[in-house]
Amino acid sequence: MLSLEFLNPLILVSITPLLGIIILSIIPSINIYLCRLIALNIACLTFLFSLMLWIQFDNTTSLFQFNNTYSWIQSINLYYTIGIDGISLFFILLTTLLTICCILVSWESIQSLVKEYLICFLLLEFILIQVFCVLDLLWFYIFFESVLIPMFLIIGIWGSRERKIRAAYQFFLYTLIGSLLMLLALILIYFEVGTTDLQILWYYTFAEYKQIIFWLAFFASFAVKIPMIPFHIWLPEAHAEAPTAGSVILAGVLLKMGGYGFLRFSIPMFPEASIYFTPLVFSLSIIAILYASLTTLRQIDLKKIIAYSSVSHMGFVTIGIFSLNLQGIEGSILLMLSHGLVSSALFLCIGVLYDRYKTRILKYYGGLMQVMPVFGIFFSFFTFANLGFPGTSSFVGELLVLIGAFQINRILAFFASIGMILGAAYSIWLFNRVSFGNLRIQYISYYQDISRREFWILIPLVFVILWIGIYPVSFLSELHFSVINLIEQLI
Template sequence: MTAELFNPLLLTSLTPFCGVIILYFIPSTELYLCRIISLCISCLTFIFSLFIWVGFNSTTSLFQFVYTANWLKEWNIYYTIGVDGISLFFILLTTFLTITCILIGWNSVRVLIKEYLICFLTLEFCLIQVFSVLDLLFFYIFFESVLIPMFLIIGVWGSRPRRVRAAYQLFLYTLIGSLLMLLGLVCVYFQTGTTDIQLLWQANFSEFRQLILWLAFFASFSVKIPMIPFHIWLPEAHAEAPTAGSVILAGILLKIGGFGFLRFSLPLFPFASIFFTPFIFLLSLIAVIYASLTTLRQVDLKKIIAYSSISHMGFVTIGIFSFTLQGIEGSLLLMLSHGLVSSALFLCVGILYDRHKTRIIKYYNGLIQVMPIFGIFFLFFSFANLGFPGTSSFIGEFLVLFGVFQSSIFVTALASLGMILGASYSIWLFNRIIFGLLKIQYFSLFQDVSRREFWMLMPLTLSILWIGLHPNSILDELHFSTINLLQQLRS
């Protein structure tokens, strides 16, 4: 029992929950104490997650740091957590970005501060569970639980009057899709008598039942990514969310859908996954091209990054359904890269909004003259967003295109247009904000990045560079888990 308590995955899972309990008993008037405790808890969680990486054995595809607790033994349902190469870096990304989110709201959030911090620690707890639970029922529970703190973050601490509408859009879109997944979960349980992932991977579903169940799971995962035409909620949610809400939404929540495809749809329903591949390619190509063109038409800084996220996630689904080692590993690397790059871009937009209270692009011009450090950071993140060589996005997009080229040259050619369009809107956005004549008629006070903002942007910069220059530090951990997934598809 003592050895189990020192399981780094268990400690990583429980630490945010303990932080929520501690914050609950602190008086709401002790604002500084609440901030310090939440920051310490999130840092401690990140340290525990690093121990998972340090102790992770990359030469096996088996789940590691497994912990099991009886829940409904008579119903053959257990709470089990474990980590493999696919889920390892999503947990690290979650714990890393939570620290950034707490620092973002350090001064900008001025109402219900304790409740705000509780929401983020609760969200961190639920997300870690989503990426680590090895039971389909518990995955569904935490998959849906993520909605509650996110709904509150947008609806209560959003920046504009339409925030409540945006919060309801997020909640209803996701909930409707997830209800179909719940029906599929019940069907799976009644056929197999278990919800344990490792046992379900050995189950045989008929081809017709695979098609129906795949569509039920697709209804939920496609909304979370989101795939076109289920994307309507995303730009609105980003536009109304506080900066920290946009960071966690783009950095982590959009990855749950891709993770769900890899963890459930492909290994559980291999026939259906192959059958629906042309359908996925069609939706993904529409997302890559349509979202990129729509990005060029936007005037709101947050909506520009939101639509670019839809385009990048289209690349991810193309890589996942290429059914090649390079394509799947590229999609995983691209999800991690997008979590860092989009978070950094939203943070840059938040820095501008905190100073000038607007996100309309026409009011900004020539910022390099008064905010040179900000300009350097924004240049780097803009180039990372377009997939410039040496950044993490380049490696992910290259592997995805290399993988899908083995399946379809036509799909590869159309997907490559997304890289050209991505360069167009990234350079266009950077040029409009950084260069040109300074519009002093709109703003009288300019301030470069503060020390706190600098130390939020610098780790994101170093992480993007590290993955871009040393991708094997990530790919080595993914390799055996990805091979195992492909073997399940082909068996």
């Protein structure tokens, strides 16, 4: 029976990073190359197992698949249950793909405490996979909070500047305080229903006033993670101080936990409260799109430019989620996946520049297309993907979100579309400043185009961004029944 369980690809995806942590922990720290090689191989193996999930996934049902339940504290009705549907499938794939990119991009830039650094990343991968596959509210909270520990260490120890400790504490405290309200709501839910099993809670009807209280408690936690304005203060600081790989996983996956939490918990468990608070979410989302886009134009740090643009894109995501219709929700999920790829790729491009020239201040760069043409081509592609150019993944996501918003409120769709214009403004402004104009030879006299390793990190991201943009039905078909099931919870 046990051997059959381990043939379940979800179990394999879950335990492989742990296996890597065990192997790394017994290897001497002095053998840096071997540590890197093992971490990379473990990350690749985890990605292959996650592809098996997609291959074996049945897209004709909305039921959770690859389920397993284990007793935890049976006397008080607490169990550990895992399973995935179409919504969580692609977040797991995104996590496993970006972990490979993170290990590769750190190959030469991280030289101190390499073994511990790699253990942190494999631990982070394990926790994120659990966040997206656990079907129990208590276990979701445990893993949701556990993400803070490796991320705190990655920013605080391997960050790139003097303020890294402050940024790490800011990130930790902001997200922890927001989540404490969710813990209190979780305890109240357990005492009312007698279980934290998600599949039971979905079909339990809470009183209206309780729904409002619980929804606000969950919102406090998820809004900080997305982050929504005014809970976004920690994000630019964390990005600016984190190493390149830390920014990639933070923008690529950690910001998606809030959106995933809304889809998995807030909307199906508290449908009436979700409808009641929709105007609030729309208002905050429009403010986020406009304010963050205008703030992006004022930044001089390359990482902070991408960080503030992330806040703007997440505004689109929350509009899509709370449009509460098929196109809006499917568009928001595609946009989250797209943002995970595009913003990660932009952070990787900035990491390429920082590794060579040790600065992220915009004024030191210019005319790079003349001396780094391959880098310039990649950077231009990801810039156009970031502004939602047709044929890229962002365009499909934003189009579906706007269609969903248009069905709810045309004024909302109009203001959201202004965000797309501002997005084009700051994206092209950044690309123009970095790639064209005169070379700043008074600051930088030696130039080097991207290496073979950096090329092979970026090219898979180009492929997936084009794949989603040109043939989105291969992704939407997996999401369709899970999203319909979610919408039916509201009726």
